[in-house]
Amino acid sequence: MINELDLIDWSSMNHAYGPADEIPGWLRAMASMDRSVGDGALSDFYGAVHHQGDVYVCTTASLPFLFALADDPVTPDRASVVELLVSIGRHAVERCMYDYAGEMGYAGSAVVVRERADAFVSYAADDDPAVRRAAVEGLGLFIDDAGRAAGLLRDRMSAERGARERLPIVEAMATLALRLPEATETATAWFDGLAGDVTTEPVVRLAAVVQRARCAPDLIDEELVPTAIGLLRRIPVVVKEGPEGGGNGCGTAVAGSATGAGSVTDAEADAHSGVEPESEAVSEAGAAPGVGSQPRDPARTAPEIASPTAPQPAPGVPPQVLAAFEDLDRSQLVHSPATPLLRALHEVLDSRVPERSALLAEQLDSPHPGVRHDAIRMAKEVMTSWRGDHTALLTRLADRLVTNDPYTAAEVAEALRSVAPIAEPAREPLAEFVEVQRTAHGPEVWAMPDPSVRRAHQQAVMALARLGDPRALPSLLVALDTGVDAWRAVQVAASLSAAAGQLVPRLCRELERFERSPEQSDMGVSALLSALGRLGDASAVPVIAETVTAAMRSVQWPTAATALNALAAFGPTGAPALGVIRGVTGTHDPAVRVAAAGALWAIEGRPEEVLPLLEDLLDSHCKHEAVDVLGRIGPAASRVVPRLRRMLTAGYEWTRVHAATALWDIGGPDEAPQVLEILLDAWRTNEFTANNVIACLDRMGPAAAPAVPLVRSELARPRRGGRFHGVENDEELQRVSRAFLLRHG
Template identity: 30%
Template sequence: MFRGIDEVDWASLEHAYGSAADVPELLRGLASPLPHERETALDGMYGAVHHQGDVYDSTLASIPFLFALAGHAGLPDRGGIVELLASIGGSGDGDAFGETTGGGEDGEHGPGRDGGGPGTVDSGNDNRVMARAAVRSGAAVFVDLVTDGDPEVRRAAPSALVRFHGEPPRALALLSERLRDEQEDGVRLALVEALGLFARLHGGSGAPAVDCLVSLCGPPHDPGLRLAALGQLASCALDRLPADLVPTVVALLHTRSQRIRPSREPVRTSSDTLIGSLRRIRPADEEGAQLLRTLHKALGARTADRIALLEGQLSCRTTADRCNAVWMSAGLFREWRGAYEEPVALIGEQLGSDEVRLRCAAVSVLEFLFTLAAPAADRLATLVESRTDSRGRGSATLHRPLKALARCGDARAVPALAEVLRGPSVPNETGYTIGFLGAAAAPLAPLLRERLAEVPLGSVDTYDRAAPLLSGLATLRHSAAVPDVLRLLHGTPRELRLRDALVKALAGTLAAFGPGAREAVPTLRGLLTGGNAVAAADALRSVEGDVEAVLPVLLGALGPERDAGSRRAAAEALGRTGPAAAPALPALRRLTGSGDVWERTAAACALWDIAGDPEPVLPVFREAWRNPYTRGTVTACLVRMDDAGAPVHDLIRTELTSPRRHRARSGGHGSHDVLDDERLLRDCRTVLRSG
């Protein structure tokens, strides 16, 4: 298996974390007789040699040894090695439904998005092309592995065979043959998935695979196989699906649930690795989850069908089916817009289940829905009032049902949040969560102030403890807390970790207090010459209204020697200043030509708020609309512009007809994507009503 491995100069090669000198040890670990060593080695291969799908020179050098391991009969866990080979060979090709990976429009993303992990190297297209060629050249191995004695290998091999074998007709014939002879249910499902992949990859020449899938959708095949065939058919030939798809799927799901057998796979102790963690959180019915995930993903924008399907799943007797439905709903809610009151209410019903796994799933989904979780608010409130968290333990912390209830703006969260604020320690997210309750959270302001007064001045966690409390106080505009804010401003050591971020947060809180923070004016004036001058100037304008004092500071921050973030913050502060900031107009007009989309957009918004002239603003907005992360800022300004924004209202109308959430993307999501999209839709409707 490892002939020639020591002849490779691994130390001269690289992976995600630098020198690849450790790769031989990882490769040998894949053949270890100990399960935890094999798992750790596979985790290391994904974590370093194939980090986030990248292909390095060490990845290429590993391919021959991975093939030798995959073809070594009797070696345990070879299924994972086959999957690794398929992933390496298919890097950059997108997922099984033909999606491709890549950056956002114009390569511009929202703040905080990170393109890779530690030591990420751009391995370039050449490495990917060579990896694909190398895996293709060894694809004959996959022909043998389709009939391997290990079911896990047979489960992994079919999709690799379809992707890389150079003779598609032979691959299709082998899949059809194996479907007739294969006895293991899991392997049969993998063969069906490979048929769908074949049809997607080969277009018109994939018609025989489509016909095969159609034949598998009806009796006498078992319900699981029929569900798999329907899911694959939805991904490659929607027109061949039965007209009564949803009732058919729900009936099959019920039948399958009644026949399902306990897993025969041995229970194994997983190592402390990412792969081990994923094994531990697998759904109770992983096969059922995969079947429904495939179908939901293939149906895509057909939200009415998907909602009906979810409602059918959520009516199933077994908790595993209902749990799968809850997790399926997460993908639907995050990616597509729709009328979700009924499925959300049904998810709320799951909070009354005795099954911990089901309750945890329901809370996890409701937590990221924010206002869309309102139909489940009564169930959330019951859970919160019982002081039983989603894991079944009594708790006075900010447990997830409480967070979900507060995020949907329900005032019943206030007493429980008060209890949290009186507790021995305040979870960091508490202050941020309070902001979603609006005026209903006013009784919490004195408690927030008390906890802010306890924050130490020079601790390593001063910022982490203070920032959420400041956010809550700012939202509630509780100016009685000014002395406590000033205590932190005056007493925080200059060498404190994140001191600049803390000062910025403190200044922002004073700005939110407005005239009620006049006591802070001398302190803010003293900050006008420091690194937080823009934040101090913005706060001083809000508190005292002295535009003449702050205008030179904000104008200076627009200079070319300043970074784009500072210029953007200054432009936003000038926009809040209004017509009195007219001396900034020439500089702001220059910034509308910036290479940074955020800076361009902020400058354009400020131009409107200061001069009320749409001519230089609307072209910037039309261009910025291409970036989904700036649409919220553009739309908020269009709300202020009223009829003056009419020339770009076509963008708003198009947005409102789009079924897809504006930040939906393949391969990831943000925790506030649903909230941001709902706010965008609200502002879009306001724009058209006012215009």
């Protein structure tokens, strides 16, 4: 088959990055005896021909050659080729089942893998256990005879020993039942038998419980979580010493692992949990470095908790960008074999927040370091997605802030920072952690070389600052004085308004760097300007005004607009900047002009000067911002009422919301009927408008009484709402909604 590659007109097809001419070379390289060559070709193929799960016509054309590689016993890495075939087939079959396949190759690939389903039967019985693990999912995906597929999976379960081989079989049975409803009854009965079999590994029994719930969510009862917790407790803990004889900073209990120095062998560990250990953390996507879209192997986990080596900053790459990629990499790591199962269980439980909280309490108290660590992100997901009293969960999270485990402590602190509006129960543990670190490592621990300790401290300080706690200040000052990760300190500085006298001079110094080199625009300038505006210390006004001038000189329109918005936050105390502001009102950039108009209004409040500027912007792409300033002007802007009424018929609900809000603020009760109709319709149409809508309804007083049922309905829903469903926006939405209902009885 490989020799027939040149018979295909690859140049007539395209992959993610252009013509598919490279495919023959990649396929030939996959057969190379040089492992590095084969791995590189596989990575390139994934990145272009199966990019982020996409399936193209050229992907379909590649399938016969991939099957030939998988069939050939001398192919060096057959398991990876089989894994690739399964991934292509999975994405193709699922897209054809649930979505229109379009002009890409989904439909063609689905046909090919189904026609070659017996190949996966052969691979699933291969002598190589890695090939078997990679192939078994195909039995649930590609065989359309439900009875035959279920029988094959049962046979594989009987033939395999060890959880690493058996876990994919349990998942494949669930895949089959979810794809072919006629297999559901057989699958659920099999899951029940497996879950109750005391001779089976606890992690496999847990998998059976979870997959049964996935396949039969209507049959979930109050015993599901206690059963799962009981099985989770039965998963053995293998105790080992860390490489330095003292563990890895996250405790010495390691789930299912005997890697490195220790008192048990790999075989002994496998006898306990059935999951072969890995030497390092791997991504949940199962990808080797540089392989962007390989499917997850649920058995590839990191039993030890250790901070990955921090990459060296690339020249010219902003630290914020580097940090974002590091966070993305961390979010994909799996530290326990039970993690995929527990995540699946949380997905099944969905809105059952009390049950999920009980499960998370068990996870966070687990003797398995990996289970505890991976529970942190799951806890964050519950708190950021669902409303309720999360005090107990926050307290348990805070208990994981221990100084001898900076890797996990950093994850906890980051989670607490992300839910700052509800994180009050964690205030004292955060403060204690920060102080202990400063005592142990010195006052400049924020900037210390150890990346693990530094990250833990920085995240805890940022979380504490978000709570407005002054105990975060010393470390923020270290950041701004040393320049080490100062951008992180800038993100939270505005939360410490009482310390403006110490923070503002330092923030201004940072801002002056931009003024000196505006052509080297720093993506942190917006955060600096926002922080200075929120802190409100008038000593910053001249520096911000100079930033406007420097930004205009270097044609940095977004920075100029942000600086003008910061000046508006000062109100009348921003008067020293009026000359600079007036000097940019005639620029051709709409964002700068509307920001200048807003600043003029906030500082001087002269409608006769500001109204003409704003009227000229009502047909620009910044019309929403212009309308908002008109609303702040109020009745003095009555001459724009006819234009605002016309905007109520716009096709975009956000335009209607901004116009309706301004119309109420300008026209008052006379505009109430149409304003109310527009606002309620927009809320029902797009829930992201809720914060804007409820803020206006709250100002409308008795005229907004008809909105009471919708507001009550909003408060009754368990899932977070508001703009982007963020915690801060949702908490504000709830607060204003409750106040609204109190006033309306």
